[in-house]
Amino acid sequence: MCLPASRHGVQFIQDAAGVLRYSAPMPDDLSPGPVPEIPHHSAPGGETAAGSRSGEGVASDEQRNAADSSTEPFALDSSDITFEALDLDPYPVFAALQARESVSWIPRLGMWFVTHRRDVLAVLRDTTTYSTVSDHSLIGDTFGSQMLSSESALHRRYKSHCNGPFNATAVRRQLEVAIAPHIESLLARFPRSGSCDLKRMFATPLSVVTICSTLGVPAELSGRIIAWYQEFRAALSNFRRDPVVRERGHAAAADFRRTLRPLLATFDLDDSDKSLLGHLARPHADRLSDEEILSNALIVLFGGIETTESAILNCAWSLLAHPAQLAQVRDEPALLLPNAVDEGMRWESAVQSCTRFATTDAVIGSARVRAGDTVQCMLGAANRDPAHFDEPHRYDARRANAADHLSFGSGVHFCLGTAMARGEITLALTHLLKDFPELTLADPIASAPRGFEFRAPASLVVKLRGASIHSRHRGEHLA
Numbered sequence: 001m002c003l004p005a006s007r008h009g010v011q012f013i014q015d016a017a018g019v020l021r022y023s024a025p026m027p028d029d030l031s032p033g034p035v036p037e038i039p040h041h042s043a044p045g046g047e048t049a050a051g052s053r054s055g056e057g058v059a060s061d062e063q064r065n066a067a068d069s070s071t072e073p074f075a076l077d078s079s080d081i082t083f084e085a086l087d088l089d090p091y092p093v094f095a096a097l098q099a100r101e102s103v104s105w106i107p108r109l110g111m112w113f114v115t116h117r118r119d120v121l122a123v124l125r126d127t128t129t130y131s132t133v134s135d136h137s138l139i140g141d142t143f144g145s146q147m148l149s150s151e152s153a154l155h156r157r158y159k160s161h162c163n164g165p166f167n168a169t170a171v172r173r174q175l176e177v178a179i180a181p182h183i184e185s186l187l188a189r190f191p192r193s194g195s196c197d198l199k200r201m202f203a204t205p206l207s208v209v210t211i212c213s214t215l216g217v218p219a220e221l222s223g224r225i226i227a228w229y230q231e232f233r234a235a236l237s238n239f240r241r242d243p244v245v246r247e248r249g250h251a252a253a254a255d256f257r258r259t260l261r262p263l264l265a266t267f268d269l270d271d272s273d274k275s276l277l278g279h280l281a282r283p284h285a286d287r288l289s290d291e292e293i294l295s296n297a298l299i300v301l302f303g304g305i306e307t308t309e310s311a312i313l314n315c316a317w318s319l320l321a322h323p324a325q326l327a328q329v330r331d332e333p334a335l336l337l338p339n340a341v342d343e344g345m346r347w348e349s350a351v352q353s354c355t356r357f358a359t360t361d362a363v364i365g366s367a368r369v370r371a372g373d374t375v376q377c378m379l380g381a382a383n384r385d386p387a388h389f390d391e392p393h394r395y396d397a398r399r400a401n402a403a404d405h406l407s408f409g410s411g412v413h414f415c416l417g418t419a420m421a422r423g424e425i426t427l428a429l430t431h432l433l434k435d436f437p438e439l440t441l442a443d444p445i446a447s448a449p450r451g452f453e454f455r456a457p458a459s460l461v462v463k464l465r466g467a468s469i470h471s472r473h474r475g476e477h478l479a
């Protein structure tokens with residue numbers, strides 16, 4: 001079945017199994033436009049789901065996984081690869097690149113794509129040859145000097161100062177004291193039947209409030225945090241170097257600093273404040289400057305909001321799209337849910353790449369990289385590398401090596417918030433599945449994850465058939 005071509009002229013073919021494939025070269029027009037309504041290649045149910053607006057006819061997991069696992073490499077000219085194509089469905093492109101070579105130069109994007117898991121690990125672990133420091137770094141340009149745009153001693157200094165609120169004890173406390181009660185109160189506000197958007201009503205407010213309390217920012221600022229966040233998101237994906245987007249990112253960062261700088265002085269100077277800003281603002285001989293504190297707060301804020309929000313949604317979507325596996329997870333959540341979370345993160349990584357800059361001429365596989373080149377480590381590709389994951393396009397909540405995904409990066413820049421994010425996602429899904437025992441996707445295809453740099457559903461509308469346990473506790477009759 002041939003689906004409509006996108007506005008950018010990208011032509012996709014959906015085969016009988018529902019797998020989406022490229023069929024024509026990309027157009028010259030790179031101007032941004034609305035994302036076309038094209039099903040995800042591995043959207044649940046293939047033709048059945050595509051033909052079912054309500055998603056009632058979702059295919060069995062067996063049919064579903066037949067579609068998931070049949071993403072075959074196809075002939076691809078690297079000069080055809082555009083942001084738009086990757087935005088919709090990067091996996092056929094990654095599979096084609098992986099089959100052809102270990103590292104690929106992508107002319108239209110002006111960067112190398114590292115797609116094999118072993119090469120991604122090698123690059124991320126070699127901070128001598130591949131650095132986060134560069135005049136071209138969008139993160140450095142937007143946030144100034146902080147841990148994700150620094151290396152060696154400066155990076156160690158920043159990261160060690162910020163570690164406190166992210167160690168196991170602090171995370172356990174944060175999950176119990178702040179995150180669990182917030183999850184419960186958000187779920188209690190869900191409608192009792194009908195449908196609701198898990199992004200708007202659950203994942204966004206949960207991740208924003210969590211990051212506010214982790215940072216020590218008053219919850220009243222959450223509206224401004226979201227507004228700043230939107231500007232940062234655009235600035236950090238501004239690979240086209242649009243000056244207006246850049247300027248807006250700078251303005252948001254300046255506003256963040258102006259607003260939070262006075263707060264630093266007000267933090268309790270005893271040991272009672274467990275927040276990151278409280279921890280960093282406490283005076284001691286090696287204290288970071290206010291400017292450094294705020295720059296590192298910016299990367300924590302940015303690193304913690306959409307990543308966690310997207311991972312909650314991607315993991316929920318992946319599970320709901322596989323009803324038979326979901327039923328097994330529901331039967332044994334304590335045993336299976338943590339692995340399902342890792343598999344969801346592997347299958348649809350919220351962060352699709354880590355950017356590095358070559359400090360010197362170097363060789364990766366058969367590629368000769370020049371000093372100064374941008375080397376994009378494609379986490380989504382590494383997570384589906386057939387050399388490491390059997391049937392990599394198949395979602396398998398019981399996959400034995402699901403936790404080998406690289407969605408939190410690797411090496412010295414390995415995600416600071418890993419324990420908190422894993423705990424938050426698992427807790428969020430545990431409560432969601434418990435409270436809503438008959439949850440289903442309203443439209444599996446419309447809610448499929450999208451995005452080149454950050455990947456997640458634009459919205460995730462679910463049907464809340466039956467009663468939530470909150471309503472049952474209130475003794476209310478539900479439709």
Ligand code: HEM
Nearest residue numbers: 147148303304307308311354407408409413415416417421
């Ligand atoms: C599922 C959620 C998350 C995902 C998928 C994720 C992903 C990542 C990745 C891939 C990196 C490595 C970037 C690179 O090497 O270029 C990273 C680093 C980082 N993440 Fe996360 N992250 C998540 C949650 C969080 C949370 C909750 C926080 C903080 C509250 C956080 C803070 C950071 C920071 C500060 C860094 C930079 C670490 C460094 O440079 O040493 N992340 N994250």
